[in-house]
Amino acid sequence: xxxxxELAELLFPEVTETIEDLEKxxxxxxxxxxxxxxxxxxxxxxxxxxxxxxxxxxxxIVAKQSGGVYCFRLEDTDTKRTIEGSGxxxxxxxxxxxxxxxxxxxxxxxxxxxxxxxxxxRRMIYKTVIKELIRRGRAYPDFCTxxxxxxxxxxxxxxxxxxxxxxVYARDRNLTVDERIExxxxxxxxxxxxxxxxxxxxxxxxIDAIRGEIELxxxxxxxxxxxxxxxxxxxxxxxxxxxxxxxxxxxxxxxWIPSTPIHLDMFRALEWKAPKYAHIPSIMKLDHGNKRKLSxxxxxxxxxxYFLDLGYNPEALKVYLMSIANSNFEEWAIANKxxxxxxxxFSIKKMSLDGALFDLDKLNYFSKEIIARMPLEEEFLAVxxxxxxxxxxxxxxxxxxxxxxxxxxxxxxxRKNPRKDYAKYSDIYPLIRFFYxxxxxxxxxNPLPFNENAPKSTIKAFLLDxxxxxxFGVDEAAWFAAVKELGAKHGYAxxxxxxxxxxxxxxxxxxxxxxxxxxxxxxxKESPNLHEIxxxxxxxxxxxxxxxxxxxx
RNA sequence: GGCCCCAUGGUCAAUCGGUUAAGACGGAACCCUCUCAAGGUUCAAUGACUGGUUCGACUCCAGUUGGGGUCACCA
Numbered sequence: 050x051x052x053x054x055e056l057a058e059l060l061f062p063e064v065t066e067t068i069e070d071l072e073k074x075x076x077x078x079x080x081x082x083x084x085x086x087x088x089x090x091x092x093x094x095x096x097x098x099x100x101x102x103x104x105x106x107x108x109x110i111v112a113k114q115s116g117g118v119y120c121f122r123l124e125d126t127d128t129k130r131t132i133e134g135s136g137x138x139x140x141x142x143x144x145x146x147x148x149x150x151x152x153x154x155x156x157x158x159x160x161x162x163x164x165x166x167x168x169x170x171r172r173m174i175y176k177t178v179i180k181e182l183i184r185r186g187r188a189y190p191d192f193c194t195x196x197x198x199x200x201x202x203x204x205x206x207x208x209x210x211x212x213x214x215x216x217v218y219a220r221d222r223n224l225t226v227d228e229r230i231e232x233x234x235x236x237x238x239x240x241x242x243x244x245x246x247x248x249x250x251x252x253x254x255x256i257d258a259i260r261g262e263i264e265l266x267x268x269x270x271x272x273x274x275x276x277x278x279x280x281x282x283x284x285x286x287x288x289x290x291x292x293x294x295x296x297x298x299x300x301x302x303x304x305w306i307p308s309t310p311i312h313l314d315m316f317r318a319l320e321w322k323a324p325k326y327a328h329i330p331s332i333m334k335l336d337h338g339n340k341r342k343l344s345x346x347x348x349x350x351x352x353x354x355y356f357l358d359l360g361y362n363p364e365a366l367k368v369y370l371m372s373i374a375n376s377n378f379e380e381w382a383i384a385n386k387x388x389x390x391x392x393x394x395f396s397i398k399k400m401s402l403d404g405a406l407f408d409l410d411k412l413n414y415f416s417k418e419i420i421a422r423m424p425l426e427e428e429f430l431a432v433x434x435x436x437x438x439x440x441x442x443x444x445x446x447x448x449x450x451x452x453x454x455x456x457x458x459x460x461x462x463x464r465k466n467p468r469k470d471y472a473k474y475s476d477i478y479p480l481i482r483f484f485y486x487x488x489x490x491x492x493x494x495n496p497l498p499f500n501e502n503a504p505k506s507t508i509k510a511f512l513l514d515x516x517x518x519x520x521f522g523v524d525e526a527a528w529f530a531a532v533k534e535l536g537a538k539h540g541y542a543x544x545x546x547x548x549x550x551x552x553x554x555x556x557x558x559x560x561x562x563x564x565x566x567x568x569x570x571x572x573x574k575e576s577p578n579l580h581e582i583x584x585x586x587x588x589x590x591x592x593x594x595x596x597x598x599x600x601x602x
Numbered sequence: 603g604g605c606c607c608c609a610u611g612g613u614c615a616a617u618c619g620g621u622u623a624a625g626a627c628g629g630a631a632c633c634c635u636c637u638c639a640a641g642g643u644u645c646a647a648u649g650a651c652u653g654g655u656u657c658g659a660c661u662c663c664a665g666u667u668g669g670g671g672u673c674a675c676c677a
Contacts, residue, residue: 092677127676195675211604212673240675265606276675283677307606307672328607333670335613340669372626376615379626401615403608404670411614411627417639461639470639480639529636545636563636575638 051226057183059233060190060241064173064180068319071177075163075293084117086297088153089143090290092124093136097353099343099407100302101139102146103370104329108300109148110395111327120294121153123167126280136167142353146363163294168286175281178289178319179241179274187318188274190239191221192232214242215249215270222271241275243285245314253310258298258327259400268310284308288315296324303328303404327397332373333404343407350407360435360474362423364388365416371395372415373405388419413472421467425459432458435474443478446485456585457481460577468577483571484586489594492572497598499568503541503557508565509602511539515566516595521588525580536562569598 078086089105091097112119121143123136137156143149152161159166182188191214193201201220205212214220221229222244233239247253247269254264274285281289291299306328316323331342334350343351350356356366368388371378375395382388420428429451436444447454458477461468471477482488499508520531533543540556542548548558567579570591576582583591 090677094677124677130676191675193675198674209603242675260607263606266604270673273675278675280675282675286677302671303607304671305677330608331670342670373614376626379614380616380624383626401608405615406613408613408627414627421640466641468639532636558636560636567637573638577638579636 051230053184053186053226056190056226056229057180059230060183061176061180064176066173066177068178068181071174071293075295078118078295080118081116083115084297085111085115086118086120086295087112087300088120088122088291088294088296089148089150089300090122090124090287091136091139092127092130093134093139094127094130094132095135095345095352097139097142098345099351099353099356100332102143102148102353102366103332103374104300104302105143105148106146106367106370107327107329107374107395107397107400108298110390111298111300111397112151113391114395117297118151120161120163120296121150121155121166122290122294123154124283124286125167125169126276126283126286128278128280142357145357146353146367168290169280171286171290172279174293175275175285175289179285182243182274182318183241187244188241189222189224189244189271190229190233191219191242191271191273192237192239193220194238211249213270214272215245219271238277240273240277242271243274243315243318245269245271246318247310247314253313255309255313255323255326257306258325258397259330260328260402263306263309265307265310268314270311272311274315284311285315288312288319288321291324292316292319292321299324299326300329301326303330327400330400330402330404333406335406340404340406342404350409356412356473358439360439360476361412361416361472362419362431362474364390365412365419368415368419369408369412372411373401375399376401388415388422416472417469420471421462421469425455425462428458429455432474432477436478439475440478446482453484453585457484460581460585470577483573483576484582486590489572493594493598493601497568497572498574499565500561502561503565505602507539507556509599511536511541511562511565512569512595512599512602514539516592516599519583519591519595521583521591525578528580528583532563532566533559566595569595 080086087108089101089108091101109119111117121140125131125136136154140154140156150160152163152166153159154164154166165171179188197220198214201214201218202212205218210218219242222242224232245268247267249266249269251267252264253267254262257263272284273282275281287299290296309326313323333340334343334348336347345351353366357363367390368378368382371390371393375393377399378393381393385392423431433444433447436447470480483492499505503511515532515535518531518535520528523531536559537543539562541562542555542558545558545560548555552558563579564574567576568574570579570586571582586594
């Protein structure tokens with residue numbers, strides 16, 4: 050009669066260390082009371098997901114505000130789904146949002162004493178633990194083929210019993226050690242399963258940091274812990290890694306709630322203290338009247354890069370996500386006149402329990418606020434960087450005369466209520482391109498939107514006159530007084546009130562006069578403060594435009 | 603289907619048994635105003651249903667309904 054000891058040795062001869070050794074290698078952290086060790090542990094399967102940003106942001110802020118440690122761990126155990134280089138991309142994208150790990154996997158190499166931080170490099174750790182589990186009879190090799198498993202599942206469905214590899218349905222659970230050894234020696238492929246002692250008819254409870262007490266049926270499934278490719282499954286890797294990395298708070302999506310009993314079962318078997326869990330609600334989207342999780346495949350906004358490509362300020366996205374995470378953040382921000390997330394006291398208990406619908410309007414609102422509050426120099430750099438990456442034509446204009454562009458950006462910015470017309474950097478160029486002569490020429494080549502209130506001849510004369518006598522270098526009041534006077538000379542009312550009282554006495558209202566000027570100068574009925582615009586454009590350019598438009602009428 | 607999570611306006615939501623049920627985004631109106639973006643003022647809009655417990659329930663309990671999640675050698 051062979052022993053489990055022999056089985057373990059046959060399965061993992063390369064493992065020489067023990068769990069004891071690992072405990073010494075990764076000692077408990079020496080952190081102050083209350084400090085949380087959190088982690089973000091994505092799979093390198095693509096771009097940073099909006100939900101991942103949400104979760105990582107929360108992990109980060111919890112660690113920071115408690116004086117703890119935030120780790121980044123790469124869960125690259127699914128070799129089929131792994132996309133080469135996406136782990137590094139994830140780190141770059143998190144860095145854009147200022148979420149930089151204290152320790153973990155980095156493109157240049159691991160940082161921290163609890164590594165490696167890439168699961169594919171932790172094989173020996175998993176095997177060490179599994180070898181021990183086999184010795185103790187708490188794990189065993191399973192020789193089922195996919196077809197065998199399929200047959201078991203079909204039988205279960207037919208007899209209307211819960212599907213899964215458990216109890217009497219766990220075919221290889223009760224093989225003798227001799228039988229196991231025999232099959233292994235015969236070269237039968239195997240995986241390692243956890244030997245559960247759980248009882249499905251009983252409940253396990255745990256305290257979720259967000260939801261409070263959660264009660265679930267105890268796990269009795271013998272889950273696969275080591276796949277045939279020698280890599281662990283998520284369930285086992287989570288238990289091992291978070292134990293040896295000394296994670297204190299597991300932040301993960303709420304889709305993990307149902308499998309928590311599996312994890313607890315394993316912590317129990319290993320006699321390890323289970324960490325606390327905080328199951329984060331998912332961000333949802335409305336799809337044909339139904340709420341559903343943001344989907345990487347179906348929804349562009351599921352990828353953080355979508356917002357970055359459109360030119361949203363990363364801070365704005367974070368602020369929006371924080372307003373979902375802790376809804377009191379918004380009131381705090383208004384009261385404190387700052388959106389500085391670092392100064393806000395985040396509370397994991399205040400997180401709402403159901404998934405929020407992604408609200409683009411609200412993102413736009415925050416984004417406008419944040420861009421408007423940015424100091425000019427900072428905004429300039431950010432816009433330039435965006436143009437550099439996405440709008441080469443715009444970039445050329447900026448670089449041809451940076452100070453000119455800064456003046457444009459600064460329109461109505463230096464005041465208590467700054468202009469808020471850009472939610473994202475991509476909104477800027479279309480709105481300000483008239484400042485550049487070649488772009489203005491393209492706009493003016495199309496019919497300009499003059500209204501029909503005043504006859505063309507009046508507009509023509511008015512614009513021509515303005516091109517010669519409109520004052521420059523004077524303050525806004527003086528300039529506007531001059532505009533009124535000029536308008537009056539051509540029959541426009543000098544106030545809208547006058548016009549309203551007696552419309553037939555005038556060719557148009559003051560608004561009509563101002564509108565004619567605006568259209569001629571910027572090519573549109575809408576623009577920021579006209580006075581600031583003409584001062585930036587300068588007398589020569591403005592006169593030329595007025596003259597040109599007048600001539601074309 | 604089993605199990606779990608969730609349930610206040612269109613959206614995000616406050617209230618820890620007693621309120622005229624906050625606030626923000628969005629919407630509407632008005633004001634300001636040379637247009638727009640803002641800003642100001644005001645308005646409309648919420649406790650899924652049914653039973654309990656209680657002097658009193660949005661709040662506690664149960665059930666119903668609805669939404670979401672999960673049941674892999676994916677995470």
